[in-house]
Amino acid sequence: MRFEWTVALRFLREGGLQTLMIIAAAAAGISVIVFITSFLGDLQNDLIRRTLGVQPGIVVRPAEEVARPLREGNEALPQIQARVQRLRSVDQWQPLRQRLENTAGVRAVSPVAAGPGLITRGDTNKSVTVTGIVAERYAAVTRFNEKITAGEFHLNPGDAIIGTDLARDLGVGVGDKVRISTPASPGDAYQIRAIYDLGQRSLNRAYAYVSLPAAQALLDLPGGISSLEIAVDDLFGAENMAQQLQDTTPHEVESWMRANPQLRTALNNQTIMTMLIRFFLALVVAIGVASVLVVSVVQKTREIGILRAMGAPRARILRVFLLQGALIGIVGAVAGCIGGYALTSVMSQFVRADDGTQIFQAHWSSQLYLFTLISACVLGLAAAILPARRAARLDPAQAIRI
Amino acid sequence: MSAAVIELADIRKTYNEGTPIANEVLHGIGFAIQPGEFACLIGPSGSGKSTLLNLIGLLERPSGGAYLLNGKAIQEGDDDTRTRARLETLGFVFQFHHLLPAFSAFENVTLPGLMLHGEVTRAMRDTATRLLTAVGLAGAMHKPPNQLSGGMQQRVAIARALALSPQLVLADEPTGNLDTHSADEVFALMRDINKTQGTAFLIVTHDPRLAARCDRVIEMRDGTIVADALQKQT
Numbered sequence: 001m002r003f004e005w006t007v008a009l010r011f012l013r014e015g016g017l018q019t020l021m022i023i024a025a026a027a028a029g030i031s032v033i034v035f036i037t038s039f040l041g042d043l044q045n046d047l048i049r050r051t052l053g054v055q056p057g058i059v060v061r062p063a064e065e066v067a068r069p070l071r072e073g074n075e076a077l078p079q080i081q082a083r084v085q086r087l088r089s090v091d092q093w094q095p096l097r098q099r100l101e102n103t104a105g106v107r108a109v110s111p112v113a114a115g116p117g118l119i120t121r122g123d124t125n126k127s128v129t130v131t132g133i134v135a136e137r138y139a140a141v142t143r144f145n146e147k148i149t150a151g152e153f154h155l156n157p158g159d160a161i162i163g164t165d166l167a168r169d170l171g172v173g174v175g176d177k178v179r180i181s182t183p184a185s186p187g188d189a190y191q192i193r194a195i196y197d198l199g200q201r202s203l204n205r206a207y208a209y210v211s212l213p214a215a216q217a218l219l220d221l222p223g224g225i226s227s228l229e230i231a232v233d234d235l236f237g238a239e240n241m242a243q244q245l246q247d248t249t250p251h252e253v254e255s256w257m258r259a260n261p262q263l264r265t266a267l268n269n270q271t272i273m274t275m276l277i278r279f280f281l282a283l284v285v286a287i288g289v290a291s292v293l294v295v296s297v298v299q300k301t302r303e304i305g306i307l308r309a310m311g312a313p314r315a316r317i318l319r320v321f322l323l324q325g326a327l328i329g330i331v332g333a334v335a336g337c338i339g340g341y342a343l344t345s346v347m348s349q350f351v352r353a354d355d356g357t358q359i360f361q362a363h364w365s366s367q368l369y370l371f372t373l374i375s376a377c378v379l380g381l382a383a384a385i386l387p388a389r390r391a392a393r394l395d396p397a398q399a400i401r402i
Numbered sequence: 403m404s405a406a407v408i409e410l411a412d413i414r415k416t417y418n419e420g421t422p423i424a425n426e427v428l429h430g431i432g433f434a435i436q437p438g439e440f441a442c443l444i445g446p447s448g449s450g451k452s453t454l455l456n457l458i459g460l461l462e463r464p465s466g467g468a469y470l471l472n473g474k475a476i477q478e479g480d481d482d483t484r485t486r487a488r489l490e491t492l493g494f495v496f497q498f499h500h501l502l503p504a505f506s507a508f509e510n511v512t513l514p515g516l517m518l519h520g521e522v523t524r525a526m527r528d529t530a531t532r533l534l535t536a537v538g539l540a541g542a543m544h545k546p547p548n549q550l551s552g553g554m555q556q557r558v559a560i561a562r563a564l565a566l567s568p569q570l571v572l573a574d575e576p577t578g579n580l581d582t583h584s585a586d587e588v589f590a591l592m593r594d595i596n597k598t599q600g601t602a603f604l605i606v607t608h609d610p611r612l613a614a615r616c617d618r619v620i621e622m623r624d625g626t627i628v629a630d631a632l633q634k635q636t
Binding site: 001002003006010011013014302303305306307308309310311312313314315316396397400 | 456459461462481482485486488489490494496500501503514516517518520522562
């Protein structure tokens with residue numbers, strides 16, 4: 001291959017501006033592909049995080065109760081009244097939690113006891129979901145600790161955490177006392193320990209967090225929980241994982257995808273659009289490389305004729321041009337990766353969420369860059385196939401006459 | 403007498419064979435070139451000299467007749483076999499120099515070796531230096547072709563044709579584009595290599611002055627050989 005390398009490199013160098021321009025074009029295309037790819041992952045994760053709020057990747061809750069007719073036989077029942085869904089505990093949740101924690105792909109598991117309740121200050125009542133949690137576990141699943149805007153994320157039995165909008169409605173702040181009650185319990189006084197902000201007004205009015213034992217007492221679920229919330233390593237694999245878990249428990253297992261079908265559809269569409277854009281960018285780069293090589297074959301007809309007359313077989317001429325395609329691809333990809341990284345760094349400064357945080361960050365993903373390099377090399381090779389075959393098929397006797 | 407380097411018998415070449423515009427340009431050519439021979443091929447334009455040279459150089463296939471290279475019917479082989487034979491047995495010198503512009507004079511001369519062996523060895527470099535010195539280009543070895551005069555380029559082309567010590571060098575009007583002085587130099591160089599190294603030459607030329615200095619003159623007209631004579635050199 002020494003001969004092929006030598007000739008390919010010389011031909012590219014001889015191409016001068018032509019070579020530089022096609023490498024620049026390839027680099028521009030590849031840098032946008034790299035940018036879109038690294039940007040999309042962050043963007044989607046951010047979107048999911050913001051939209052789901054404190055929803056975990058997977059929730060395990062008691063299976064719904066269904067009405068079971070006592071009469072058997074063929075007699076048609078005119079109507080079956082659906083049962084009311086009571087607040088019930090996840091049966092045997094402690095061993096289940098341990099088993100889930102040891103499952104591959106599970107990042108954290110948090111027991112939650114949640115049910116309807118009222119939060120009262122003076123003569124104002126607001127209905128809330130009373131949510132009993134173990135602070136550290138809940139933080140591990142939902143990153144709730146990052147949403148705290150005042151006070152500290154820690155729950156003793158007499159403590160409560162509420163959202164900013166609910167706090168404003170009630171006119172309370174950290175350290176103030178409120179009363180939390182439920183249909184099952186007249187309730188007790190709780191001290192506001194912290195205020196959270198999930199970025200959505202409705203969510204900021206929805207929950208009153210208390211410690212797990214407090215919620216169990218309030219909701220009349222002694223020792224029980226209403227759900228197990230699971231954080232998974234791969235958000236997009238949540239549905240598959242949920243289905244696997246479903247097969248092993250009698251409880252209902254639901255992924256965020258099934259709970260939020262529109263969000264999932266939106267994300268899927270976004271992924272498809274991005275893939276299309278990347279595909280067409282790659283196609284444009286490939287066509288560019290191919291057209292420059294076609295021109296180069298025409299320009300170098302005489303040289304190819306000389307090489308053939310000197311004794312270079314067709315296969316070698318073919319490889320000389322394939323190599324040129326691959327080299328343009330690789331050099332373009334290296335420049336494109338650097339350009340893509342730079343583009344991501346610059347854009348991440350400008351594209352921000354409404355709260356001023358960066359939606360995405362430039363990170364050096366060696367996996368992405370390696371993949372880009374290999375793909376660009378294959379792309380360059382593929383683009384060079386037609387021109388290379390054309391070069392190899394030149395009739396040397398005619399070529400040297402030019 | 404040793405075996406001929408090339409032997410042609412009743413060689414015919416028809417372009418656009420089998421079509422209404424079929425045109426036979428060679429009508430039964432037959433001759434042989436012995437090792438160490440210094441022959442020239444003369445004739446008016448369009449008499450088929452270049453076509454014949456391309457046939458001998460395995461760049462084209464004859465439409466009929468027999469062609470043996472070192473006693474082998476190499477023309478029958480596939481493209482790779484013929485290409486290989488071209489690299490190992492033959493050297494080409496063209497009218498328009500035909501050096502590779504992207505390579506220096508020295509690299510042009512080492513290219514056939516790189517092609518054959520896949521690397522440029524010390525021995526190849528030494529050979530290239532020796533050849534380029536022999537053709538009087540010791541001082542211009544590493545210049546690119548576009549910085550050399552026509553005569554110098556043609557001398558590089560001769561050095562390149564000799565790089566793998568071929569048995570036969572085919573030269574298609576090697577002096578056609580040169581002034582009289584350069585033409586004389588280039589011709590003298592080929593003559594000298596023929597004498598010292600025993601390389602056979604078949605030179606196509608229009609120049610009767612140069613033809614007069616060859617050992618053998620083959621004259622073509624309208625696709626046939628009309629004269630083939632040895633001549634004594636003083």
